[in-house]
Amino acid sequence: MRFVHCVGFGVFSVSFLVASAALATPISYTAEVVHVADADTVRVVVGESCHDAACPAQGETLRVRLAEIDAPEGDQPYGDTATAALDARINGETIKVVQTDIDQYGRVVAQLVHEEIWINGWLVGEGHAWVYPQFAESPELFDWQDEAQQARRGLWGQENPIEPWLWRRQ
Numbered sequence: 001m002r003f004v005h006c007v008g009f010g011v012f013s014v015s016f017l018v019a020s021a022a023l024a025t026p027i028s029y030t031a032e033v034v035h036v037a038d039a040d041t042v043r044v045v046v047g048e049s050c051h052d053a054a055c056p057a058q059g060e061t062l063r064v065r066l067a068e069i070d071a072p073e074g075d076q077p078y079g080d081t082a083t084a085a086l087d088a089r090i091n092g093e094t095i096k097v098v099q100t101d102i103d104q105y106g107r108v109v110a111q112l113v114h115e116e117i118w119i120n121g122w123l124v125g126e127g128h129a130w131v132y133p134q135f136a137e138s139p140e141l142f143d144w145q146d147e148a149q150q151a152r153r154g155l156w157g158q159e160n161p162i163e164p165w166l167w168r169r170q
Contacts, residue, residue, distance in 0.1 A: 026111075027052050028098045031062070033090045039071030039082035039128050041107070047094060054099075056108075065107040066120045067100055068136045070164045071129040077162075078155040082128040085154075089122070090114050127154020130163055 031044035046060045056062055071086075072079035093114055101109035112119040123129040124141050127148040131141040149156045 026098050026100045027055050028096055029055055030094055031064075031097050032094050033092060034061070036083060036087040036091050037063075038074055038079065039086045039123060040066045040069055042066075042086070042090070042112075044095070044097065046097075062097075063105075063107040064097060064112070065103055065105075065109050066123070066129075067109045067111050068132055068138055068141060069120050069123055069129040070132040071123065072155060072161075073164055073167055076164065076167045077158055082123070082155065085126065085128045086119075086123065090119060095119070124148065125153075127151075127156045130155075132165070134165075 027050050029049045030047040032047055033042050033044050035043040037043065042064050044062050044064055046056045046058055046062065049055045049058045071082045074080065074083065090112070096113040097108070098111040098113065099108050100111065103109050120129075121138070121141060121144060124131055125144040125148055131145045136142070148154060155161045
């Protein structure tokens with residue numbers, strides 16, 4: 001399913017696919033970001049909802065986990081910097097939420113779009129997050145991660161950055 005054409009990586013642009021086993025068709029709605037917990041989890045208040053029975057109600061507050069990516073933890077090197085980058089980009093802003101799933105913790109799993117920028121991809125391209133290989137469905141994310149790594153952008157400027165899924169096991 002073609003979702004949206006997003007621009008925001010200078011020479012990069014992306015049309016990405018959204019698929020999920022949990023939702024046969026992703027649902028989308030607008031929401032205001034009211035809190036950035038870390039660089040892959042935000043709290044939003046639903047603005048304009050959709051007309052699908054699975055859509056959250058207008059005014060509902062949701063925890064949203066950004067799909068396909070994993071960002072440094074708060075106690076991990078670069079965690080505060082990655083969180084600050086996302087906070088500066090979308091906190092207080094109205095975004096489009098494309099919900100693809102609900103995770104084991106009850107969080108909405110979604111692609112976020114702000115001003116035609118695919119936020120999940122922007123985080124990877126700027127070196128603020130890793131592609132989460134276990135959940136990645138958009139091949140261009142791997143290319144953007146490779147480019148960020150080669151350019152030593154963001155977390156890739158550190159000596160031997162540790163993936164968050166490995167950090168959490170320590």
